[in-house]
Amino acid sequence: DxxxxxxxxxxxxxxxxxxAVVRTTGDTLTxxxxxxxxxxxxxxxxxxxxxxxxxxxxxxxxxxxxxxxxxxxxxxxxxxxxxxxxxxxxxxxxxxxxxxxxxxxxxxxxxxxxxxxxxxxxxxxxxxxxxxxxxxxxxxxxxxxxxxxxxxxxxxxxxxxxxHRAVVNTVEAMEAQLGLGPADRTLAISALDFDLATWDVFTPLSLGGQVVAVGQEHRRDAHHWARLVRTHGVTLVQCVPALLDLLMAAGEDEGLGDSLRMVLLGGDWIGLDQPRRLRALVPGCRFVALGGMTEAAVHSTVFEVEETDPAWKSVPYGVPLRNMRARVVDGRGRDCPDLVPGELWIGGPGVA
The missing domain is CATH 3.40.50.12780 (ANL, N-terminal domain)
Structure with missing residues (x-):
């Protein structure tokens, strides 16, 4: 604990x-x-x-x-x-x-x-x-x-x-699930008052990795983000799907380099075209969808997209991260049988 x-x-x-940190000026903090x-x-x-x-x-x-x-x-x-x-x-x-x-x-x-x-x-x-x-x-x-x-x-x-216990569970569960380590560098795109920022900062700094900071003046500048990914060898980008669209559009102009090994998406519906477009830009890049909410310590479920299924309407919500629980229940809180719609309940140590 x-x-x-x-x-x-x-x-x-x-x-x-x-x-530890690559500053917006390009110099570093140990x-x-x-x-x-x-x-x-x-x-x-x-x-x-x-x-x-x-x-x-x-x-x-x-x-x-x-x-x-x-x-x-x-x-x-x-x-x-x-x-x-x-x-x-x-x-x-x-x-x-x-x-x-x-x-x-x-x-x-x-x-x-x-x-x-x-x-x-x-x-x-x-x-x-x-x-x-x-x-x-x-x-x-x-x-x-x-x-x-x-x-x-x-x-x-x-x-x-x-x-602390809730968010440490998320950080450590994702570290184990995704094989993260000291060679990883995140790009800190998200605003600090959005919980994805917590993961961007504390995951690499718990592992001996690095955070590449994005300055206030560049918070909406996807061409600048793409430059940071290429210049500073960013390995992990975590963001909402709309920001990935912006980053990929910038990458189509100038490329994203070859350091990026994983993109993690949360916070919204994920377009079925995104995994294919990403891999066209960065061959072999892993595409990981994450489900969750602020009240359950950033992320609660995970689904890695290897190939999109033509039958999908959207990328699936995934399975619970380690120690977490996800249930689909009826109006009385009883588990629904498979393929019966209900309400999604998240439980476990990640709950706020």
Whole structure:
């Protein structure tokens, strides 16, 4: 039973010189440098009264500083609640209130947004620079690692608290199922307040792999993503199907190189043409469909597409990841026989 950040900080002690993050500028951060910076942020948060079990809202532009910030929040024993820099003021205010944020972590450029939305102290990442790094807190795995806000069926932001235990189950189950390891590099396309970003960051950093950061200015620039895949030897791309369409369109112009070995898709219906189009661009690339929801720690089911069946209407939802359960039930919660429609229930340690 581990916390989400345990394996990263252990690797930072044993292999501090390994590359952890490729920054948007093209230079790199090692495991040791990233851990040192994160522990300074933990010290800064402790100085502002943050304790184990608290929640810290984080508002920073997309890029490597977000990664450092969330590692710092976790190292302080707190859960992170991401609020994008582009969120409307009313939504930001509601998220801060509902999350019960004991501090808000941001930078000088965005402090005014946070001060207007929160009663909690606004803490600037820049102020961590001269501090002595704090020891890493390893909280109870049952405590929340992050709090994400989905749109909710009412349109009002709905909070989902995901425990360390739940998300570690997803990371480790996918590591085992897909054969991931220290040679893997992810492309961090997803916004931090979308749960795919959790997997993009913590899976490689738990394995000795690398994260290739995408900056705020390039968050919608698929030609830039394609360039990053080619230039930095990205091996894993995880995204929603619509973003894969954009990446493949950019790849048709300039190619995607030959490092990409697996594409993981979640969050929406997957087009039956996508596996064929991907393999035309990157022969032999594995195509993995994932089912799940924020409330079940990113992904719950997996289905690897080797060939599409002409009878399919869409790519199948798949089978449960290790330790997870998926049942199709009737109106009374009883298992339906095969081929009888019902409601899909997901269970297991990944449930928030």
């Amino acid at each position: 581990r916390a989400l950040h345990t394996r990263f900080f252990r690797l930072a002690e044993t292999e501090p010189g390994r590359t 495991y040791g440098e990233l851990a040192h910076a994160a522990r300074r942020i933990a010290a800064l948060l402790h100085d502002h009264g943050v304790r184990e079990g608290d929640t810290v809202a984080v508002t920073l532009p997309k890029g490597d500083r977000q990664i450092t910030a969330v590692l710092g929040i976790l190292a302080a024993g707190a859960a992170y609640a991401p609020v994008g820099v582009e969120q409307p003021a009313v939504r930001r205010q509601r998220i801060h209130a509902v999350a019960g944020a004991s501090a808000v972590l941001t930078d000088r450029d965005h402090a005014h947004l946070c001060e207007a939305a929160s009663q909690a102290p606004v803490v600037l990442v820049d102020d961590a620079a001269g501090l002595r790094p704090a020891p890493v807190v390893r909280p109870d795995p049952g405590l929340a690692a992050y709090v994400l806000f989905t749109s909710g069926s009412t349109g009002r932001p709905k909070a989902v608290e995901v425990s």
